[in-house]
Amino acid sequence: MKEPLLKVIKAVMPLLLRCFGVPIYDTRTKEFLGHIFVFRWKGKLRVVGLKQGVIPGFIPRDSVKYWYQDLGFSRHPAPDFPSIAKKKRDLPPESGGS
Amino acid sequence: MKERTLFVVLGHGAPEAFTTTIKLWQRAAGEGCLLLVHGGKLRDFEALDYGDKVWVDDPRLRTRSHPVERQSYCGAWREVARWVESRNFDAVYWAEFDELPLVAELGSRLTEIMSLEKADVLARRLKRVDGTNDAHWLYHEKEQSFREVFEKVSCRDNPRIVLSMLGTGSLWKRKAFLEVAEHPEGEPCYLELFLPTMAHHLGYRVRDFGEQSRFIGFDPKSNDELLEEIRAGAWTVHPVKGVEQERFVAEVAGL
Numbered sequence: 001m002k003e004p005l006l007k008v009i010k011a012v013m014p015l016l017l018r019c020f021g022v023p024i025y026d027t028r029t030k031e032f033l034g035h036i037f038v039f040r041w042k043g044k045l046r047v048v049g050l051k052q053g054v055i056p057g058f059i060p061r062d063s064v065k066y067w068y069q070d071l072g073f074s075r076h077p078a079p080d081f082p083s084i085a086k087k088k089r090d091l092p093p094e095s096g097g098s
Numbered sequence: 099m100k101e102r103t104l105f106v107v108l109g110h111g112a113p114e115a116f117t118t119t120i121k122l123w124q125r126a127a128g129e130g131c132l133l134l135v136h137g138g139k140l141r142d143f144e145a146l147d148y149g150d151k152v153w154v155d156d157p158r159l160r161t162r163s164h165p166v167e168r169q170s171y172c173g174a175w176r177e178v179a180r181w182v183e184s185r186n187f188d189a190v191y192w193a194e195f196d197e198l199p200l201v202a203e204l205g206s207r208l209t210e211i212m213s214l215e216k217a218d219v220l221a222r223r224l225k226r227v228d229g230t231n232d233a234h235w236l237y238h239e240k241e242q243s244f245r246e247v248f249e250k251v252s253c254r255d256n257p258r259i260v261l262s263m264l265g266t267g268s269l270w271k272r273k274a275f276l277e278v279a280e281h282p283e284g285e286p287c288y289l290e291l292f293l294p295t296m297a298h299h300l301g302y303r304v305r306d307f308g309e310q311s312r313f314i315g316f317d318p319k320s321n322d323e324l325l326e327e328i329r330a331g332a333w334t335v336h337p338v339k340g341v342e343q344e345r346f347v348a349e350v351a352g353l
Contacts, residue, residue: 047231050231053225053226053227053230053231053232053235053262054230054231055229055230056231075230076225076226076227076228076229076230077226078224078225078226078306079224079225079226079261079298079304079305079306080305081254081259081298081303081304082303083216083217083218083301083302083303084253084254084301085218085253085273085274085277085300085301085302086301087301
């Protein structure tokens with residue numbers, strides 16, 4: 001019983017999200033990230049519909065507001081870290097791991 | 099001098115399931131550059147009519163729900179590293195049995211991207227996942243031991259960075275491959291997180307394949323979808339499921 005119901009939910013969810021979900025944008029790049037639902041859930045917020053890896057965070061602002069804050073989502077930039085393996089091998093052992 | 103890439107194909111099925119796979123990979127890899135890794139039954143491995151092969155007897159490889167059971171390639175990597183150590187390959191390409199190549203001289207195409215990116219490791223669908231809603235990261239982050247594995251070896255300024263990639267279709271410089279193979283995972287850690295993250299913290303530059311990554315997915319594809327990808331210039335495709343679909347790809351690839 002549970003599995004067919006899940007299948008139906010999975011099938012209709014994209015349509016429900018498109019029609020009723022909240023559109024969200026990357027706070028850093030302004031790129032469209034999709035539609036989501038946010039529910040209250042046991043003292044937390046449950047987010048449904050996020051398809052990509054995003055970092056939630058309160059958005060910095062220009063003015064001081066005590067009564068509300070904006071929560072947004074952003075993505076990490078594509079991994080682009082330098083190779084330091086050679087440099088690491090050249091270091092003396094006591095400083096190799098720091 | 100031309101770089102030599104070893105193509106490692108990991109499978110677990112009966113010998114006949116490897117027939118098309120071997121033909122396609124031999125064409126792509128070139129003479130003497132294909133190693134089969136069998137993670138299934140010993141009798142299937144022994145019946146496999148191919149010279150360069152290793153068998154991996156590792157329960158951490160034989161998971162059913164891979165992310166939940168945190169499937170590991172560490173055992174398989176150690177076996178391959180042992181095989182590679184005495185041979186003169188410059189790079190290792192790691193593919194799962196349901197990834198199939200479509201072009202010849204794949205090694206030189208892949209290493210060209212590696213040079214352009216100045217990378218030590220090239221991966222499919224590479225992304226940074228720490229601090230995000232990534233389901234695999236959230237599943238691991240609860241445990242202190244997950245962080246400690248990388249913090250112990252990290253030579254990076256930020257030892258908390260976690261990368262994720264798909265398990266199939268990654269290219270490794272020899273040194274990076276052998277060094278990651280030397281490092282045990284400690285507590286079980288899903289391979290899609292462990293491999294790129296360990297390489298990153300050991301100081302290697304891990305980059306995405308770029309344009310070619312989009313042909314490596316996780317959802318099953320129809321023959322029409324595969325055909326579309328082949329026409330769009332895919333060098334390899336994934337996932338190719340079942341003997342019938344393998345034959346279809348081989349036929350389209352002109353084998």
